[in-house]
Amino acid sequence: MTDIAARIAQLRAEIERHSHQYYALDAPLIPDAEYDRLFRELQALEADHPEFASLDSPTQRVGGKLLDGFAPVLHAVPMLSIRTETDISDGGALAFDGRVKRELEQPDAEIEYVCELKFDGLAINLRYEHGVLVQAATRGDGESGEDVTQNIRTIRQIPLRLQGSAPPVLEVRGEAYMARRDFERYNEKQRELGLPTLVNPRNGAAGSIRQLDPALAARRPLSFFAYGLGEVQGWELPATHSGILEALATLGVPVCEERAVVRGASGLVAFHQRVAEKRDALPFDIDGVVYKVNNLTLQARLGFVTREPRWAVAHKFPAEEQLTVVRDIDIQVGRTGKLTPVAKLEPVFVGGTTVSNATLHNEDETRRKDVRIGDTVIVRRAGDVIPEVVGVVLDQRPADVGVPFDLFQRLDGKCPVCGSHIVREEGEADWRCSGGLFCPAQRKQALLHFAGRRAMDIEGLGDKLVEQLVDGDFVRTPADLFTLNLTILAQLERMGEKSANNLLDAIERSKQTTLARFIYALGIRNVGEATAKDLARHFGGLDGVLQANIEALQQVPDIGPIVAQSIVAFFGEPHNLGVVQALRDNGVSWPEQVVIQQTTPLQGLTFVLTGTLATMSRDEAKERLEKLGARVSGSVSKKTSHVVAGTEAGGKLDKAQELGINIMNESQFIDFLRKIENQDET
Known part of the structure; x- marks a missing residue:
């Protein structure tokens, strides 16, 4: 029994360490599969030995029984609101600094402030006793809130036990929120299941915490940032608010790094402007910033007015x-x-x-x-x-x-721009114009795609040049690129004789291509590089692709009814066939292939790459896989054989886990490649 208790304690500590690395620091040390293995072992041991149950166990995060309601919680220290500065310009910061200096009777002083973000979530009070989370409550009316402990336990960023030496009582106050990426992932899954989606991240956070079913709350991914304290017993406070935040971080409580200690009104203005510029790039929603006098002694001197602290203010951004x-x-x-x-x-x-x-x-x-x-x-x-x-x-x-x-x-079933038929493929949310290369609304993007490095590879044909060619009505379809001359190019801005000749040379070189590149360049809906290569291998020439019906196309490996329908619809439009013929008439050609069935080590296997690989680029990984006969797809399906997950892997990794597809981390992938490549050489 002693060994079992020790193993349970070891597992709890190890899982909490990895949870902190993953959820708070965004720096995982082990693969998800290994984390899951440790978690399952702990669950099994606790189930077999309930005498070792503990509130701070990681297994307590997964949600408990359905609640009848939320019990009221009287806050030992009221959760007060902060005054909001409605002037969204720099005047809001200047007004606050002016008020502080007047109250302190220090008109010439340069006051030190802490600047933080104003998170758009739900205020929460976490009560720790001797380092263990014992209660969590909402703000409520400031005097009393609702007991949401079971739901808060599902937020993996929040430690169930504080790190290091903790005081007898420590109440941590902060904001529960839903990150934008988690919000999008959750809604995507809901849409796939035909279930209601969340309106916005803030409503998602508030709704999750106030769910009476903790198991449902556990399925909604929330995060947490601390920004202050409630009741404290047996702990000597630091001298400054910034010191409190640093101390909380050392205890394992997540504190937002996007904060600063500044001096004077100019420091407040600079922080407000800096955050406003990067607001949209933040991984979570905010609706402003918060300024606080840093020195706790000065905070005490300033005190409160109508239950709002004089030493703090929220400076909002424009309403969203x-x-x-x-x-x-x-x-x-x-x-x-x-x-x-x-x-x-x-x-x-x-x-x-x-x-x-x-x-x-x-x-x-x-x-x-x-x-x-x-x-x-x-x-x-x-x-x-x-x-x-x-x-x-x-x-x-x-x-x-x-x-x-x-x-x-x-629309009477027709594109409002070019009059082509509109189509909606099975399982798709969007209607689309089938005009493709013919439709003026799609023209610029079609040309850029056609000239791309992986397509026809026309060096020098970028966004600004394409915009001029289309707006000047010099180019309507990709075939028109091959009729350009010096007279036309001389009319364009910033196009000298040398640049024009270089472009014409690049266009001429692009005429000699491959069938796979040509098919990909056409921009057919649902046809990426891998599918284009599959079509070229299977049919050997373009005429076979043009003549193939849906049944014939589905004989190509990894092409299902949706992709087959996209190909048939594209070549079913006379406009698109006309562009293809014009391209061939203008000299675009490729060597016809003889279809030969040959065996390669990874033939018949489909790989998906997701996230960032440290030792090689995604293109290099794709090239090595394809050389071994594998197909590299951009999406995960039941037909996927393996998923290679680098850092910051997203929804593809989630889907692979749901479907039970084999997942390799980068180290496993490199070992796998070396083994296969060595076998292939021998």
Whole structure:
């Protein structure tokens, strides 16, 4: 029994260490599979030996029984709100500094402040007794909140036991939030299952914590940052607020690194401006910054007014959500043919600018939100992100509001730009224009893709040049690139004789290509490099691809009905066939291949690469796999044989785990390659 108790203690410590590395420091030390193995071993031991149960065990994070309700919790120290500075310009920082100096009667002093982020989540109080988390509560009305301990235990960033020497009582206050990446992943999974999605990360965080079913809360990925203290017993406080944050970090409590100690109003202004510039790049939502007088003695002198501390203020950024009215719903054609419903709005100031258009994403989202012409809607804009309609305020819907949105009926089944048929593949959320190379709305992107390094590899044909060629009506399809001459190029900005000749030489060289590159260059929906190579290997020439029906295409390895339908639809448009013929007439050619079946070590296997590899580029890994006969795909499916996961692997890794597909880390992948390559040489 002594050995069992020791092993349980060892496992708990090891799992908590790895959890802290993964969730708080974002620097995992072991693969997920090894973490899962340790966790399962601990679960089994605790199940067999319930006498060793402990509240600080990592197994207590997974959610318990369904709650009847949340018990009230009286805060030992009230959770006060902070005054909000409504002037979103630099004046907010200047006004706060001025008030502090007046209250302290130090008009010429340069006060030291701590600057932090104002997280857009839910305020939480964590109570630790002798280092063990015993209770978690919401802010509530400031005097009392709700006991949400079971749900808070599911947040893996929050330590169940503090590191090092902990005081008898330590209440940590902070914000539970949902990171943007976790929010998107959760919604993606919900959509795949046909279940409701979350409106925004803040609602996701608040809704998760106030779930009566802790098991459901456990499935919603939340994070936490500490920013202050509640009740403290038996702990000598540091002299400054910045010292408190550093001390909490040493105890294993997550504290946001995006903070600064500054002096005077100029320091506050600089922090506010710096964060505003990087706000959209942060991995979580914020709605402002917080300034606090750093010295705790000065905080005590300043005190409180109407239950708000005089020594702190929240300096907000422009609001990111506002109400407005939908005047019409327009349909835009994107660069890849995607048809996007766009709400034409009564202009409203949101996210720092006046917004009159907002995306509705696709027909399904428009119907799910039931957005209709005449509705009052919530519009969200975060920085440079395209404004979107978050939801409808049904209480304000007029009696004569329009009918539910129907994209196909609205367009009579045709692209509003080029008149080609619109299609929606099975399982897809988006309608698309089938015009492809012919559609003016898709022209610029089609040309850039066609000229790309992995396609026709026309060096020097970049964004600005393509924009001039299309806007000047010199190039309508990729075939027109091969009719360019010095006279035309001389009319373009920043195009000297040498540059023009270099481009014409690159265009001429690109005429000699491969069938796989040519097929990929056409930009057929769902046809990437790997599929283009599969088609070239299977058919040997372009005519075979053009003549193939859906059944024939599905004889190609790893091509299913969706991809086959995309190919048939593309070549079924006369416009696209005309472009292909014009390219051939202008001299684009490739050697016809003889289809030979040969055996290679990894023939028939499909690999997916995800994340960042430290020892080689993704292109190098792909080239080595393909040389051994493997197919490298961009998405995970039941047909995937192996997934290679580097650092910061995302949704592909999650899907591979769900499907039970073999996963290799970088070290295992390198060993695997070396072994296969050595076998191939012998």
